[in-house]
Every structure is written in structure tokens, then in C-alpha cells.
Amino acid sequence: MHSPAIHPSEPATVAALPEQLTMHVAGQVLGQLSQALATQQAPTVVLDAQALRVFDSSAVAVLLELRRQLLVRGKTLQLAHAPTRLQQLVTLYGVGELLPA
Secondary structure (H helix, E strand, O other): OOOOOOEEEOEEEEEEOOEEEEEEEEEEEHHHHHHHOOOOOOOEEEEEEEOEEEEEEEEHHHHHHHHHHHHHHEEEEEEEEOOHHHHHHHHOOOOOOOOOO
């Protein structure tokens, strides 16, 4: 697994999610994204899920934890290009308001 692509710009920083985000790699992905986003200055972070193909409910947990970390720093999280199945998981868990697209 390679480091996430981070593209800082005002008013948002865009970070790409990997192709795979399952329970087997969730901790690693969370750590990489947390570290990469820790120094970003933009008030909004957009997570681009366009590459995401293989995932499970761990993806929702990672997104929620990233959101929590960003909120602590006064930043917001938006999800872009989320696959339909990920949107369905977010809705199923009742966290759609927390993870806006």
C-alpha cells in the first residue's frame, strides 16, 4: 500500500482513498491519512473515494475517525465520488449526516 495522495489548496485539501479499505488494512490507511492530513491548513478536507473498489464496514469506521480528528482541529470532512455501496453502508449505519457527500 502506498501513501495517500494529498492535494492542498484553498479552501479544501483533497485526499484520495485507496482502492482497498477493509478491516485488514483499515489501521494502516487511517494512520497514513491521519499523518498526511495533520499538517494541512485548509478548513475542509475532501476525501476522494473514486478509486475505492474493495471495502467493508471498516471504511465507514475510518471515515468517522478521520472526521473526529478533523473536528478537533476545527476542520470539516466531505466525501467525494463515493461508490453506491459505500453510500448505502453510510445510510445503513445512520451516519449520513456526519459524512456529507
